[in-house]
Amino acid sequence: MSSSPNSNQSSSPPIARTSIIGTGTIGASWAALFLAHGLEVVLHDPGPDAEPFARAFITQAWPALVTLGIAQPEIPWHALRFKADLERAVADADLVQENAPEREAFKIDLYRQLDAAAPAHAILASSTSGLHMSRLQSQCAHPERCVIGHPFNPPHLIPLVEVVGGQHTSNETIERTMAFYRQVGKRPIRINKEVSGHVANRLQAAIWREAVYLAAQGVASVEDIDTAITEGPGVRWAIFGPHMTFNLGGGQGGMAHFLDHFSGPMKSWWDDLGEAPLDETTREILIRGLTEESRGRNIQALAQERDDMLLRVLEAKRGSHQ
Known part of the structure; x- marks a missing residue:
């Protein structure tokens, strides 16, 4: 620049x-x-x-x-x-x-x-x-x-x-x-540096790649994999990102303590992460799973549900910063 x-x-x-x-x-x-x-x-x-x-x-x-x-x-x-x-x-x-x-x-x-x-x-x-x-x-x-x-x-x-x-x-x-x-x-x-997909999309892509892999391997259903995010780390991520979340996970010792105790397991999970090709079989798994998860709601209804909930989250976050 x-x-x-x-x-x-x-x-x-x-x-x-x-x-x-x-x-x-x-x-x-x-x-x-x-x-x-x-x-x-x-x-x-x-x-x-x-x-x-x-x-x-x-x-x-x-x-x-x-x-x-x-x-x-x-x-x-x-x-x-x-x-x-x-x-x-x-x-x-x-x-x-x-x-x-x-x-x-x-x-x-x-x-x-x-x-x-x-x-x-x-x-x-x-x-x-x-x-x-x-x-x-x-x-x-x-x-x-x-x-x-x-x-x-x-x-x-x-x-x-x-x-x-x-x-x-x-x-x-x-x-x-x-x-x-x-x-x-x-x-x-x-x-500060140009990379394809910038930052947030790369983070999304990394999570979705593993989510697709887990679905393709039959580890869990598409809906349950989504639930694993929305009812787990996704709730925390609306407050703090992954770095600060794990910093808190280290207790009073913060990130230093977290790394001392969890860097080994975390590295083993990284090494075991998968990659699923978006082939026809995987496409069918995803489409079928999302049809079941949607439960008859069309795209417009789902988007409205998303926006209504986003509004509540944003109002809560705004209130906490006042």
């Missing part, structure tokens, strides 16, 4: 006008959050149903934002606009949040266009879940203002945002981006 800030950014105005490129589930969720925090939002998506989908999503998401004390009861539709032309959509932006399909070549060209059209002070942030910004910014005239701001779904509820710079991203861009996400109530973390 570049260590010298861009001179155009040193006198940058506060972020008040945002543009969201790609208004699927992630983009629409960002839009709801930005509107709730009093920002102007311009949406751009070439899809024929993009505008009605985004408006419906924001309408559905709004009550949760009101409950969390983030939004007023009335949705400020006057602050939301749709623009069919990409260049016009970002012409006045202070920050662009890009949510285009996860195709590297497509995004590289998109960033070239965004860089040419957006104001000099605008941050160009990507929601990419795994691509490297060093690649995405490679055709930009001003790569120093390009950065990854990867949210967790749904962005209007989940606090985490992973901020990752590319080879030519300036430190000032990273600092401005971190400050902006804090401004809209997020919990950004700075990732």
Whole structure:
């Protein structure tokens, strides 16, 4: 990453006008959050149903934002606009949040266009879940203002945002981006090195790989493996992460005591972890298991159940920090 800030950014105005490129589930969720925090939002998506989908999503998401004390009861539709032309959509932006399909070549060209059209002070942030910004910014005239701001779904509820710079991203861009996400109530973390999948997705992938292996080997059912997380470590992880959890597991001696007593068993478990190919047999096991676990609930009902419970968890966490 570049260590010298861009001179155009040193006198940058506060972020008040945002543009969201790609208004699927992630983009629409960002839009709801930005509107709730009093920002102007311009949406751009070439899809024929993009505008009605985004408006419906924001309408559905709004009550949760009101409950969390983030939004007023009335949705400020006057602050939301749709623009069919990409260049016009970002012409006045202070920050662009890009949510285009996860195709590297497509995004590289998109960033070239965004860089040419957006104001000099605008941050160009990507929601990419795994691509490297060093690649995405490679055709930009001003790569120093390009950065990854990867949210967790749904962005209007989940606090985490992973901020990752590319080879030519300036430190000032990273600092401005971190400050902006804090401004809209997020919990950004700075990732110092580009790795595929960033941090949280790699942790998810590691756990899921073992979960798939256990299911494929018939060690436990798909539902019971899920329960092992939601009723076990997952409850603790909503409070402390794995490092701090095991630090507490060491009692008064903390991590030093934990390592003295459990590093051997832990290493033996690591050595025994499996890897299951996602072949047809494994696919059938997972799909059949999830059908049973869903108990007739469709995706929409499951997502609503998730969001309702997330709301309760977030309210509890917020209360503990007050």
